[in-house]
Amino acid sequence: MTDQISAKQFREAPGVDEWRTIFGGGWACAYFRTGSFAVGVELVRAIGDIAAAANHHPDVDLRPEGVSVRLFTSDFGGLSERDVVLAQRISAAAAELAVPADPSRVQHVQVAIDALAGAEVQPFWAAVLGYEPFGEEDVLDPLRRGPTFWFQRMDAPRPQRNRFHIDVYLPHDQVEARIAAALAAGGRIVDDSHAPGWWTLADAEGNEVDLAVWD
Template sequence: MVDVITSQQFHAAPGVEDWRVLSFGAATHFETGSFATGVALVDRIGELADAANHHPDIELRYGSVQVRLLTHEVIDQGWVLSARDAELAAQISQAARELGATADPSKVQTVQIAIDALDIPKVRPFWAAVLGYELFGSEDVGGPTAPGPNVWFQQLDAPRPQRNRIHLDLYVPADLAPTRIEAALAAGGTVVRDNGPNWWTLADPEGNEVDIAPWPDTFSGW
């Protein structure tokens, strides 16, 4: 039985201050300072994961390690967070501190490609095929196991020939959203729609759009 928890419950758990819940799980970023420290941290995470029989996704780079947790047992139904994720997150953070790695959750984000479509069932298979993705849920291709950004399809009621049909969704921690928006505006962007604090639609100088959205604390996966 999976003990599903919300984003808020995850953030309230002890020892998870380094982590942020975004789309497809809870994630953190550790600055390791060296590849050797990164490898040592990955090895330690592997030991903790095997002991808990609960395994995260890990990205090892020259000077950093990014880790994402979600409950894989029910991934065929979407994705969820469980109490096991919070427990393992706290253990991973402790291991990182012992190795001298520093958490920087400001570098945690999720990028999603959003496509407006009149006939989603007709359009989705093309994008799954061309990207080498799997269909996920009823509106996506990719999902948590995709090697690149998830692709989400938004239902159109009528054609919109004078507006972009593809935009980016950027999910960032709530405390990072204002900084990103200010930086984008300073770089020549404009606010197209202000639906804060839920999301903001920004456009570059030629009108290409991106939605910036903090992840809701009440979310428990899909």
């Protein structure tokens, strides 16, 4: 059985400067700005060889302008030393190809639904989305493409407040820039009492979003 490590332990490991830990499944993610599809294919090929040799397989998303990589240990849905080793080797492969990482492109989006009886509505959302239940409060895309859905338990109805909001999970070193961009775009901070864990922002009409990090 592989031992689980914390997000902090992952970040403190050597050779993983390009990677960012993201809540949403217990992931370490990196975005490599390849600049062309051909270079992206080369990097994906290298990642495939590394993963096959380690028998430890990441999620890889190839696009014309870059490659996104997500690491996790499926035994428990978190991070382990195996992810550290894989991150180090993938970073080395990217360096050989002169492909830089761009942490500003790393994020995970979650839809949060306030529910008085989450157990009653959760099966509906799993069915309509083609998702799978995960624990007592979440449904997840089995292919890890779409946002996670979290059913936040309410003790009583909350009139005058949205029943849906968006959670955006960001790297520790990117959240302040994202807040600044949101404020410059006409948003406002509704609640920062939970910072630096998360901040609640709203648009001009009061629709809310939480910007959060993972310790």
